[in-house]
Amino acid sequence: MEKIKIDPNAFGYPMPVVLVGSVVDAKPNFLAAAWVSRVNYKPPLIAVALGKHYTNGGIRENKSFSINIPSVDQIKETDYCGIVSGKQKDKSGVFEVFYGELKHVPLINACPVVMECRLVREVELGFDTLFIGEIVNVYSEERFMTGGSPDIRKTRPFVLNMSDNTYWTLGTQAGKAWSDGK
Numbered sequence: 406m407e408k409i410k411i412d413p414n415a416f417g418y419p420m421p422v423v424l425v426g427s428v429v430d431a432k433p434n435f436l437a438a439a440w441v442s443r444v445n446y447k448p449p450l451i452a453v454a455l456g457k458h459y460t461n462g463g464i465r466e467n468k469s470f471s472i473n474i475p476s477v478d479q480i481k482e483t484d485y486c487g488i489v490s491g492k493q494k495d496k497s498g499v500f501e502v503f504y505g506e507l508k509h510v511p512l513i514n515a516c517p518v519v520m521e522c523r524l525v526r527e528v529e530l531g532f533d534t535l536f537i538g539e540i541v542n543v544y545s546e547e548r549f550m551t552g553g554s555p556d557i558r559k560t561r562p563f564v565l566n567m568s569d570n571t572y573w574t575l576g577t578q579a580g581k582a583w584s585d586g587k
């Protein structure tokens with residue numbers, strides 16, 4: 406089959422959807438982010454690429470941020486936080502929050518899995534900045550776990566398809582990692 410070149414911004418691979426949180430102007434603020442990934446094993450690091458957003462000010466000021474993994478039940482609120490800026494509208498009432506070990510890291514009560522992160526590095530990429538954080542603590546609830554780990558059948562995360570800007574749930578298990586290739 407002949408390959409055709411397509412728009413690099415529509416590469417059509419599903420991406421995780423998270424809410425990045427920080428305290429800005431003494432209030433919790435969250436944005437939606439899809440350009441996020443674990444990037445180091447020990448210490449456990451996570452990186453998120455952000456444009457010039459209101460949330461960034463809080464990340465820089467407090468040298469910390471949260472990564473909250475929403476379930477399909479929070480699609481509307483997540484999308485809202487991805488459309489509206491805290492610069493124009495106060496988003497502090499969108500979610501009920503709690504605080505863990507780090508004083509200025511707002512964590513979302515309703516999200517099945519949330520992480521508090523300490524900022525360890527910022528990398529300027531041109532348009533975006535890569536914020537790299539060390540995961541200090543991860544919180545979940547018994548009802549979202551199986552055998553001591555978050556169970557995606559219970560946490561029900563969703564992914565973003567950027568080729569047509571749609572959200573998708575996950576399907577059925579397709580294999581077993583570090584096993585099927587043996």
Ligand SMILES: Cc1cc2nc3c(=O)[nH]c(=O)nc-3n(C[C@H](O)[C@H](O)[C@H](O)COP(=O)(O)O)c2cc1C
Pocket residue numbers: 422434435436437438439440441454455456457458459460461483484486487488489490491492565
């Ligand atoms: C599904 C979705 C994913 C997004 N992913 C990112 C991302 O990875 N990086 C980014 O800089 N902005 C991303 N955005 C845009 C920001 O969430 C949006 O500009 C937000 O309003 C910024 O909020 P703030 O100004 O309160 O910080 C995304 C938006 C949506 C709807």
